[in-house]
Amino acid sequence: MSRLSFTNLPVAPEVDPHALSVGMVHLGIGAFHRAHQAVVTERAAVATGDTRWGITGVSQRSATVRDQLAPQDGLYSVLERGLGEPSIQVIGSIRDVLTAPDDPEAVVARIADPAVSVMTLTVTEKGYRAAGTGLDLNDPEIQADLAGRPPRTVVGQLAAAIARRPEPLTIVSCDNLVANGPFLRKLVGEYFEALGKVPEVFEATRFPASMVDRIVPATTEADRAEAARLLGVRDEAVVVAEPFLQWVIEDDFAGDRPAWERGGAVLTRDVAPWEQAKLRMLNASHSMLAYLGALRGYETIAEAVRDEELARLAQQLMTDDVVPTLSPPAGLDLAAYGETVLERFANPALKHRTRQVAMDGSVKLPVRMLGTVRDRLTAGAEPRTITLAVAAWMVYVHQTPNLDDPQAPRLKSAIANLPTTSPPPAALVDALLAVDSVFTPDLRDSTVFRDLLVDHVAALTTHP
Structure with a gap:
């Protein structure tokens, strides 16, 4: 041809x-x-x-x-x-x-x-x-x-x-x-x-x-x-x-x-409200589905969204944790936007691979998720669902031999002394929280954030 x-x-x-x-x-x-x-x-x-x-x-x-x-x-x-x-x-x-x-x-x-x-x-x-x-x-x-x-x-x-x-x-x-x-x-x-x-x-x-x-x-x-x-x-x-x-x-x-x-x-004149909504809702839920989906063996994001539990968690991330941190631009209905996000992810014709979305997590997490975690902690709230997404990244880092990430050597070095199977959840969390190019001191020192991470990592390493 x-x-x-x-x-x-x-x-x-x-x-x-x-x-x-x-x-x-x-x-x-x-x-x-x-x-x-x-x-x-x-x-x-x-x-x-x-x-x-x-x-x-x-x-x-x-x-x-x-x-x-x-x-x-x-x-x-x-x-x-x-x-x-x-x-x-x-x-x-x-x-x-x-x-x-x-x-x-x-x-x-x-x-x-x-x-x-x-x-x-x-x-x-x-x-x-x-x-x-x-x-x-x-x-x-x-x-x-x-x-x-x-x-x-x-x-x-x-x-x-x-x-x-x-x-x-x-x-x-x-x-x-x-x-x-x-x-x-x-x-x-x-x-x-x-x-x-x-x-x-x-x-x-x-x-x-x-x-x-x-x-x-x-x-x-x-x-x-x-x-x-x-x-x-x-x-x-x-x-x-x-x-x-x-x-x-x-x-x-x-x-x-x-x-x-x-x-x-x-x-x-002001891109910030649009940007925050997209980064914290679409990009964060995309990454969450990538990590949780990959841990469950799903090849594509569309497959992950068809998992009712994962779809519910992505929805919870947006409604429970993200929306309270946003001031939407005029004309943007955040609830409707969240529904549109999941509909787009579920498009079976787009075989967007979970591992493609999961790459470069060390530079994506701070802009997609950690700002939301910080804002919810500052407000005195417990950011349970978005912390699950961060925990899924931690487990993914531990379980992925050829990690596609610009900080892969540093991340793998941080967890090098942990068992390759069934690492103690607190040890995995503490090792990765110590990577200061990803986590700032306020997050490392938050007992609420750390305890949630340990609970989620324990659950994910038992039942992904």
């Missing part, structure tokens, strides 16, 4: 890719970006006729995406799987892909290009190389960038490009971090301070906060076969997504930008 390209184009993109000039760069061109920001950007171009917002994607690690897209002239499809028949759309907004390990200088040069006025990034929580509330200046990769090599870290790339620019840039973080834009600004500022020179243009560079939401599971060979059936050509870069898509962006830009609101995004 022939491959998707300009010469084999059974379903044309809604905007002519040949007409697009590059005005935007995206760091972290994985499946999520291609199913989310790139789609909204293309929809905005269709709605306005503005052709200035073609995208240069940057892969921070491997050349896989570049090698998938290059023979296809940058074209790929989004396969939407809902409750009905799947649908497919060809997207043409990505015009080229750079691979940072191969040519780090080209990445910096592209971000510094005056034709580029906006960049977005989805590099996951660990890509920010933070320690607590600031930049980890002891990180060897950060140190190597500061020493003068062509930068390979996200913060190093941004700083080098900003320093070259005559005009300010707008940098939109799309990762699941609290106040992600201001946080990234702080990290870049600390990098400049470590260099000993802060360029004038940095002051005018904008870092709006944003909140993104769409379930994008890993693509399988079955998905590629389905895309080929629908398209009539082979697409090696197809991404899979649910029909739901949400992007809330702080309206704070240094210059021109795509008309993202015409593509379905929400522009607002």
Whole structure:
């Protein structure tokens, strides 16, 4: 079967890719970006006729995406799987892909290009190389960038490009971090301070906060076969997504930008209420189902939600522990939102693997769960259900041999002296509570939190 390209184009993109000039760069061109920001950007171009917002994607690690897209002239499809028949759309907004390990200088040069006025990034929580509330200046990769090599870290790339620019840039973080834009600004500022020179243009560079939401599971060979059936050509870069898509962006830009609101995004003065609702309700319950589901042997989130006990616990997490900590934005009904979350997770067409959602727990827990725990303890409440989610992570860390986590060596070292089977619950809890890159002193010193964790770990190691 022939491959998707300009010469084999059974379903044309809604905007002519040949007409697009590059005005935007995206760091972290994985499946999520291609199913989310790139789609909204293309929809905005269709709605306005503005052709200035073609995208240069940057892969921070491997050349896989570049090698998938290059023979296809940058074209790929989004396969939407809902409750009905799947649908497919060809997207043409990505015009080229750079691979940072191969040519780090080209990445910096592209971000510094005056034709580029906006960049977005989805590099996951660990890509920010933070320690607590600031930049980890002891990180060897950060140190190597500061020493003068062509930068390979996200913060190093941004700083080098900003320093070259005559005009300010707008940098939109799309990762699941609290106040992600201001946080990234702080990290870049600390990098400049470590260099000993802060360029004038940095002051005018904008870092709006944003909140993104769409379930994008890993693509399988079955998905590629389905895309080929629908398209009539082979697409090696197809991404899979649910029909739901949400992007809330702080309206704070240094210059021109795509008309993202015409593509379905929400522009607002305050992203925080949207962000808190999503992180604490959707992301926390997603992680809870991943850990509890994996411990029960479920391969996908949809299977875990079909377990009535796990579905009830996810609902309890949201209603009993999370909702009391939130001040919802106007127009968002938290009860209805919680019901929608579980309906989306239960979509059997999205085979979102529990182990995929469970990865990187050490950096996800603080932003998805521990803020809720802290707020409930401060209010004098007993955060029973969300503490169960934290306990499930602890048991998962202990029971998973090849843990996919940036702090895996530290976590495994913390529990190295425990028995491999049936560890004493209090010993496992204390060992992991002592990991100060995950748990702050107020949580470590809370007898209420610790006692709940011990009870939950004891129950999970007896009956997962």
